[in-house]
Amino acid sequence: SQQGEEDPQALSIQEGENATMNCSYKTSINNLQWYRQNSGRGLVHLILIRSNEREKHSGRLRVTLDTSKKSSSLLITASRAADTASYFCARSGNTGKLIFGQGTTLQVKP
Amino acid sequence: DTAVSQTPKYLVTQMGNDKSIKCEQNLGHDTMYWYKQDSKKFLKIMFSYNNKELIINETVPNRFSPKSPDKAHLNLHINSLELGDSAVYFCASSQGRQLMKQFFGPGTRLTVL
Numbered sequence: 001s002q003q004g005e006e007d008p009q010a011l012s013i014q015e016g017e018n019a020t021m022n023c024s025y026k027t028s029i030n031n032l033q034w035y036r037q038n039s040g041r042g043l044v045h046l047i048l049i050r051s052n053e054r055e056k057h058s059g060r061l062r063v064t065l066d067t068s069k070k071s072s073s074l075l076i077t078a079s080r081a082a083d084t085a086s087y088f089c090a091r092s093g094n095t096g097k098l099i100f101g102q103g104t105t106l107q108v109k110p
Numbered sequence: 111d112t113a114v115s116q117t118p119k120y121l122v123t124q125m126g127n128d129k130s131i132k133c134e135q136n137l138g139h140d141t142m143y144w145y146k147q148d149s150k151k152f153l154k155i156m157f158s159y160n161n162k163e164l165i166i167n168e169t170v171p172n173r174f175s176p177k178s179p180d181k182a183h184l185n186l187h188i189n190s191l192e193l194g195d196s197a198v199y200f201c202a203s204s205q206g207r208q209l210m211k212q213f214f215g216p217g218t219r220l221t222v223l
Contacts, residue, residue: 040217042214045211098209
């Protein structure tokens, strides 16, 4: 399969805790992107990390990329109830397409 | 103010019918996409247009025909609808073909009865 694997598939935490989601892939990439999807809505771009970068931050979000292990992780610190959503990684390679993982469903309990 | 808009938001129709979904973006982007998201949230690219030229055409039944009248619009026409076509269809846009960040529309939930 061309898709990446995301894990866990579902994650439930308390408000204030950190949430970590992982994404693995099989082929080489140009960049890897993370998106958020709230229930019943479209996807919203969060962070793009290029293949020559190892870490990127945006507010409470931290993304790491390990190209030797073909994996990436998204860390959300000090989670809030509003972070409840599905999170997808998407990789771009040489095919001219974004390949999405199957997502991690995050529930943050108030 | 909506960056990428789709109409309709919901579409319920009978098997065998023909339907269209429209997409418009006001971001000035030159590349637009159609994605299909199934009930397990698996999101898959269907088509992509760059400057009105078809650049990605995945293994999609030829009952699906995209049309891009200009850079700001990408419509999706579906003939002879089947039960398996039920899904949420997302339009997206981006600037350039370098697979940078994409902006998604709110989705069209298609239900085929």
